[in-house]
Amino acid sequence: MAQTITQKILSKAAHRKFVDVGESVWLNVDILLTHDVCGPPTFDIFKEEFGSNAKVWDPRKIVVLPDHYIFTANEHAHRNIDLLRQFAKEQGLEHYYDVGGDRYKGVCHVALAEEGFNLPGTVLFGTDSHTCTSGAFGMFGTGIGNTDAAFILGTGKLWEKVPESMKFTFDGVMPEYLTAKDLILHILGDITTDGATYRAMEFDGEAIFSLPMEERMTLTNMAIEAGGMNGIIAADAVTEQYVKARSKKPYELFTSDPDAKYHSKYRYDVTKLEPVVAQPHSPDNRATVRSVQGTKITKSYIGSCTGGKLTDFVMAAKILKGQKVSVTTNIVPATVKVALDLEHERYDGQTLKQIFEDAGCSIALPSCAACLGGPADTVGRSVDNDVVVSTTNRNFPGRMGSKHAGVYLASPLTAAASAITGKLTDPRDFL
Amino acid sequence: MEKIIQGKAYVLGKNIDTDQIIPAEHLVYSLSNPEEVKLYGKYALSGVPPEQGGLPEGNIAFIDEGRFDSEYTIIIAGQNFGCGSSREHAPFALKVAGIKAIIAESYARIFYRNSVDGGFVIPYETSEHLNQIINTGDELRIDVALNTIENLTRKVTYTLNPLGDVFSIVEAGGIFAYARQENLMAQS
Numbered sequence: 001m002a003q004t005i006t007q008k009i010l011s012k013a014a015h016r017k018f019v020d021v022g023e024s025v026w027l028n029v030d031i032l033l034t035h036d037v038c039g040p041p042t043f044d045i046f047k048e049e050f051g052s053n054a055k056v057w058d059p060r061k062i063v064v065l066p067d068h069y070i071f072t073a074n075e076h077a078h079r080n081i082d083l084l085r086q087f088a089k090e091q092g093l094e095h096y097y098d099v100g101g102d103r104y105k106g107v108c109h110v111a112l113a114e115e116g117f118n119l120p121g122t123v124l125f126g127t128d129s130h131t132c133t134s135g136a137f138g139m140f141g142t143g144i145g146n147t148d149a150a151f152i153l154g155t156g157k158l159w160e161k162v163p164e165s166m167k168f169t170f171d172g173v174m175p176e177y178l179t180a181k182d183l184i185l186h187i188l189g190d191i192t193t194d195g196a197t198y199r200a201m202e203f204d205g206e207a208i209f210s211l212p213m214e215e216r217m218t219l220t221n222m223a224i225e226a227g228g229m230n231g232i233i234a235a236d237a238v239t240e241q242y243v244k245a246r247s248k249k250p251y252e253l254f255t256s257d258p259d260a261k262y263h264s265k266y267r268y269d270v271t272k273l274e275p276v277v278a279q280p281h282s283p284d285n286r287a288t289v290r291s292v293q294g295t296k297i298t299k300s301y302i303g304s305c306t307g308g309k310l311t312d313f314v315m316a317a318k319i320l321k322g323q324k325v326s327v328t329t330n331i332v333p334a335t336v337k338v339a340l341d342l343e344h345e346r347y348d349g350q351t352l353k354q355i356f357e358d359a360g361c362s363i364a365l366p367s368c369a370a371c372l373g374g375p376a377d378t379v380g381r382s383v384d385n386d387v388v389v390s391t392t393n394r395n396f397p398g399r400m401g402s403k404h405a406g407v408y409l410a411s412p413l414t415a416a417a418s419a420i421t422g423k424l425t426d427p428r429d430f431l
Numbered sequence: 432m433e434k435i436i437q438g439k440a441y442v443l444g445k446n447i448d449t450d451q452i453i454p455a456e457h458l459v460y461s462l463s464n465p466e467e468v469k470l471y472g473k474y475a476l477s478g479v480p481p482e483q484g485g486l487p488e489g490n491i492a493f494i495d496e497g498r499f500d501s502e503y504t505i506i507i508a509g510q511n512f513g514c515g516s517s518r519e520h521a522p523f524a525l526k527v528a529g530i531k532a533i534i535a536e537s538y539a540r541i542f543y544r545n546s547v548d549g550g551f552v553i554p555y556e557t558s559e560h561l562n563q564i565i566n567t568g569d570e571l572r573i574d575v576a577l578n579t580i581e582n583l584t585r586k587v588t589y590t591l592n593p594l595g596d597v598f599s600i601v602e603a604g605g606i607f608a609y610a611r612q613e614n615l616m617a618q619s
Contacts, residue, residue, distance in 0.1 A: 024596065041462040041519065049607045069459065076459035076467075129517040129541055145519035145545035146462075151606055155616065193446055194511035198540050227514060227539055282446060372455040372516070394515060396448040398478045399455075 002257035004165040005234055006200040009140045009254055013123040019162045021261070026159050029061070031117055032152045033126030035108050036066035038145075040083040042127060045150035056091050057156035063095040063117055064088055065108035070099055070367040074375040106335030106366035109133035109305040113217065114337050116247030120235035121254055125152055130305050130393065132223045136216035137243065138235030138253060143224065163229045164263040165200040165256075166191075170207035172270040177428045179315060180211060180218035181307065181391065181411035185276045186268065188226055189286025197227030199263055202256065207270040208233060213242045214311040221306050222393050225283040275414050275426055277389070280406035281397045289414055289426040299388040300325065300419035301380050301400070302412055303332025303364070304371040307391020310341045312412040313356075317347045319416035319430045320359040326422040329361040330380035332369045339366050361419070373401040382407070389418045432602050436531045436553075436573040437583075438504020441493055442486040442562050443479065445509030449542065451478035452513065452521040462523060471520060472499040472527035485567040493528070500529040505571050507562045508535040512554075513542025522551035532573055534561055534580060534591065547597045550605030555580075556592040 001018050003011065011019045013027040034042055047054065056062060064084055069077035081099050088096030097105045105111035109130050112118055120138035124131060127149045134141035144158070152158050168187055201223045208216065216233050223231030234255045243251065277292060279285040302308065302316050313331070333339040342353040342363070356363055370380035371392040381401035382388055388400060388407045395407035410418070413427035420430070457474045460467040476484065476493040485491025494501050506525070512535035513521060522545050525533070532553040546554045565571070569584040573591070581588045594601055603609035610616040
């Protein structure tokens with residue numbers, strides 16, 4: 001029987017030859033990811049259900065990356081970090097990346113990739129909806145809640161319903177003004193925020209396989225914005241090169257059978273697509289930048305698991321080189337590694353950091369920061385009637401802080417171009 | 432589980448995401464310390480723009496000033512309820528506020544799983560656009576065995592989609608209770 005790549009990976013994790021769409025199967029979990037917001041309640045449930053002296057199923061398979069509320073004076077947030085630290089110590093979790101020292105990494109989905117935890121053919125569950133990001137590595141990754149995560153902590157297993165797949169093929173050579181963010185916002189405009197609920201979103205085509213890993217991660221990252229269970233891109237030579245540079249662990253490559261069944265198929269020619277934004281207050285509220293060009297903004301925000309990777313900042317730097325921003329512009333590297341890269345990576349003879357500083361941007365410490373609002377003292381948090389252009393992933397009411405603010409989701413190119421003019425601006429005006 | 436769920440309706444629109452259900456700034460409170468748990472009730476649905484809360488009129492508070500629970504028992508909403516983040520704090524907050532069941536046209540996957548596996552609220556689906564025909568404050572009565580909801584205020588009964596495979600998890604009170612019941616997990 002023909003299977004999609006998602007079915008094949010789930011078959012392997014269920015120790016089966018074939019799993020059918022719609023059936024619920026018990027999966028053996030390769031990695032469980034958690035962070036400072038959902039880790040403490042997950043650990044509480046684990047102890048309540050398995051006993052106060054219970055040990056996790058496999059301490060080597062649990063990755064704890066605090067990233068949400070790190071640089072804040074909020075005492076409850078600090079307590080959550082203490083609880084992570086305590087549990088990691090007691091359980092001997094070697095993959096706990098503590099705050100306040102050399103081990104701190106930053107935004108979990110980007111750090112997972114950097115630290116070599118993303119391996120083709122494996123199954124990852126995480127207590128964060130953007131766990132689907134890791135699907136860029138030809139693996140299954142999806143978000144779960146605390147109770148499900150506690151179940152995995154004790155058993156190493158979880159049930160999941162095998163999803164139908166939707167296929168999104170992008171033909172052609174990517175123009176320099178177009179980014180993975182534009183591609184996923186295009187899809188969202190077409191299928192809406194529940195267009196892929198409970199389904200796998202599989203991306204392929206010449207344009208996709210020409211993208212570096214970080215851009216592929218932007219695509220799979222926002223599968224959840226369409227309600228997708230997972231986003232997935234089959235691993236190729238680019239993936240293998242990235243993985244081998246970071247991990248010595250074995251992995252397995254899977255691809256969809258040519259006659260595998262799909263719920264639906266979409267095909268795009270990237271040379272015909274334009275830079276787009278998602279207007280307030282929904283990620284599917286798509287408009288071409290040109291059609292809303294001139295809309296005044298009060299802030300530009302470049303950061304998060306979606307838009308705070310090195311490739312995102314390289315794109316922003318191309319636009320910002322030699323320019324001045326006219327609104328508050330927050331540069332929030334996803335991880336410590338990305339922050340360091342800003343000091344070394346050069347564009348046109350200058351480091352990215354220098355380019356951003358010269359342009360008048362403010363560079364923040366790596367964390368999730370204002371992508372999800374966060375405590376009152378969070379860097380970049382929206383206030384009052386702010387109008388923000390942002391490289392993040394969600395713009396529901398209040399997402400970045402103020403309930404009265406409006407957020408336009410955009411690519412790093414569009415966010416940078418708009419920062420200069422103080423109005424929504426098509427990046428082609430600066431390229 | 433309760434066989435009959437009766438109480439007042441609180442009506443919402445579609446795409447009610449988890450940031451509206453419990454804004455991210457409140458995710459720092461403990462989910463086990465009873466005093467802090469109350470805060471999840473206090474701030475449940477506090478991210479919903481006021482004019483979109485308590486339809487059709489809007490501007491109806493879900494939680495009255497100074498209170499930690501709601502006078503409403505059943506949420507009626509449109510498509511894609513609970514979209515957005517994976518925070519289990521969302522169905523938890525609704526439960527703390529006193530919500531027992533939600534009736535929506537559809538749910539986002541993680542919210543649905545969290546509601547069922549955590550045993551917080553029953554996420555019913557319906558193909559009727561109930562959020563356009565039920566008003567906030569209407570007295571409703573859900574019959575769990577019959578999969579029906581009766582609007583006692585307007586004397587109309589509607590059919591709910593059966594819970595299907597997840598009924599046994601809902602009935603057991605969550606995934607852990609279910610796993611023990613089915614011997615999927617050692618007794619502890």
